[in-house]
Amino acid sequence: MLASTVPALLPMAVAEEEISDIADLQLKLTQLNSIMSMLCSMHQTTALHRNPGATLETFLYNLMSLTGSECGFVGEIKTDGSHFPFIVTHAISHNNWVRDMKKKFGKENDNGIRFLQMENLARQVIKTELPILNNNPLPDDLLLEFSHHIPRLRSFIGIPVLYDQQLIGIIGLGNKPGGYSTCTFDILKPLVQTYATLLFANNQEKERNRIEKANRRMTADLEALVSTLDDIVFELNEHKIFTKVWCNDEKFLFKPKDQVLNRPICDVMGELATIFDSLADTVLGTGEPLEYEYKDIRQDVNHWYCMKMSLIKSEHPEAPKRLLILVKNISQRKMDELALQQAKSELERNNHLLNISQQMGAIGGWEFNTATSELFWTKQIYDLREVPYDHDISLATCSKYYHADDRAVFEEHRKNLFEHHKPYCLELRHQSAKGTPTWVKTVGMPIFTNGKISHFRGIIMDITNQKITELELLKAKEAAEKAAHSRSEFLSVMSHEIRTPLNAIIGIAGILEDNHQTDNSEVVHSLQFSAKHLLGLINDILDFSKIEAGKIELEHIPINLPQLIHGIASNYQPLAKGKGIKLFTALDHELPQNIVGDPVRLAQILNNLINNAIKFTSKGSVCVEVHQEERHGNRTHICFTVRDTGIGIPAELHDRVFETFSQADAATTRQHGGTGLGLAITRKLVELQRGHITLDSAPGKGSSFAFTLGFDIPVTHSIEHRCQQWAPGFLQDMNLLIVEDNVINIRILEMQLKKSGAKVTTATNGKQALERLKEQTFDGIILDLHMPEMNGYEAIPHIKMIQPNAFIIVLTADIMPEVAEKLAMLQVTDLLPKPYAASDLYKALAHHYV
Incomplete structure (x- = not known):
């Protein structure tokens, strides 16, 4: 019926046009099928083999087949140190052509393009980031020598590969009979985009692998460093002579340091010398680190050690080689291994008794079989985690029962247990499947059978009550320490406030005694007795505080x-x-x-x-x-x-x-x-x-x-205690600076030093003292600690900087133990507590008199 409505005679031109459209349509369908086939092939080969090289070679030859090209390449854009872009080919046609060109004009390991005219056209693509089509390129002069088997470039199409608007690659095709047309760009667009995605993903994968490798190396180095802390570290030169020794606790050092330093291995290591010498030769020769476990060479010491010997890396290849030996005490681990073996045998004989003990102690056990990957819990762990006994368990789900803030700690220690066979014992916060919070102690350790890991076993103990008690005790301890600190501060202030006027009273009484009149001697004696009695009361309180603090x-x-x-x-x-x-x-x-x-x-x-x-x-x-x-x-x-x-x-x-x-x-x-x-x-x-x-x-x-x-009873049998007599002028021409904010105490010092012959200059605080020190030179400084503007503690470093040869005698009414500790840190040891006897001051000054 449809044919009867069409005129009987069609114009010839219309018929030919329809035939041409049908042919174009069939060609486009064929090309579309080819493109879909290529996309499927790229995804399949990438997913199955994860081999970009093979995938891209197939990709290139499919492109050539699709476009009818004789040659071509698929490349990635790189930059060197000067950021100048260049092409690295991932796939190139006719490898024999490229190989011959490399032998003549390039290096064997060069991965660039050797068709110079094709390369020049490709660089235009890089420069403009736009496609280029040239069906009549200039001849390539360098190909004249190879013209017998390498055809010249007659046509070329270059396509930029963009990802996220950034040029990351290029595709070049050449020598299509009859040349290329602009529609080729549209045809190849999905393939180009797929290549861009594949190239970007491949680069991301490489970068991720590089970062992961660097992180693993960094983590391993950090673990190696942490594992050696507080142990023994040796450094040896290339002649295997000990040059340095580090040891926090020398009781673990098998010989005194002076018997180790500057001596060769054969003189130090005793019966282990041959083994250590051989290990050192291997490390020096190969550069690879070695480990060795050994028993203490001392017969009376039952210790085991793990030694790791490695080469110290140097930035200069010609620098002398150095060895680093890290020694870790593993005695406890050895004892743990023995205890674990004993526990295993007892466990096999006393399973029923152990189960009862676990119930009473709120302890559950677990085991992981390395051969079958089977995980086992005792019923106490099911009860702790509030899950049914037929609950499906696995290693992957164990960490979810720990508090979110403690989960990473648990996973890290479990990883070290499974990968490095390092036991762990942790106290962590735990949460059951029903949300019940508890504290647990979790323990894991490796089990060896015939020298190989066969199981990992451990326990989980509910320590909630114990932890609550510990936290309460910690709070109580902090409160007690705070109270003790407050008491110490109070006693310090009380001592200073009372001793300061007492110093004046006793000082004046001493001066009156030296210049007393007969009719007031009884008054002076009463004054001295009352002051000393008051001083005795203060000393009793302070001494009691010291005794209570354990600082006597x-x-x-x-x-x-x-x-x-x-x-x-x-x-x-x-x-x-x-x-x-x-x-x-x-x-x-x-x-x-x-x-x-x-x-x-x-x-x-x-x-x-x-x-x-x-x-x-x-x-x-x-x-x-x-x-x-x-x-x-x-x-x-x-x-x-x-x-x-x-x-x-x-x-x-x-x-x-x-x-x-x-x-x-x-x-x-x-x-x-x-x-x-x-x-x-x-x-x-x-x-x-x-x-x-x-x-x-x-x-x-x-x-x-x-x-x-x-x-x-001492060996010598004669000890004389004579009172020192101080003759007038015994400190003649000694130049002294008195730094004291109390006017009365300054006056007493001046009067006490009057007969000594010393020259006295005064200052009322630290700042004023520093000005005096800049004006003249002093033999010594008599320094009070508690002063306004700048106290004695603050002034001492400046005094030592301005006049380092001047001695410092500290007079202070604060005699708490912390004072001597602070002064010792400032390298000041001469301390006279107020109130002091004039003879003690004379004795301290005479010690520095030259």
């Missing part, structure tokens, strides 16, 4: 014992005489004259006991008895007893009088005064010297305090 350190120096006892007794004779009682001493004739101990602490104990005895005795006497209980060679035990005929102490209060801030009753405090710290400090000082103090007393019958201490 005992001295071990020679003591002339009879001289010490008589000196202490003579100091209290005026006080006893003023109360109308007798004070006498009774010394054993077998008592050693010289002993070794802490004279200050011994005197402090006796001073407290004698002062108490006189205080609580209104009539009668106080007696100090000293006798030797036993002696063995150069060791003696001496008993000290202080008896009085005072008011006495009831038996029920004997223990209480040794407590802090405690006396027999409130009336005692009102009538006799005191802080109640004396006997508490006395007992602590006695116990600090491994002694024990006892009390024998009853009301109205007096009291007897006794304690026994052990002492060494």
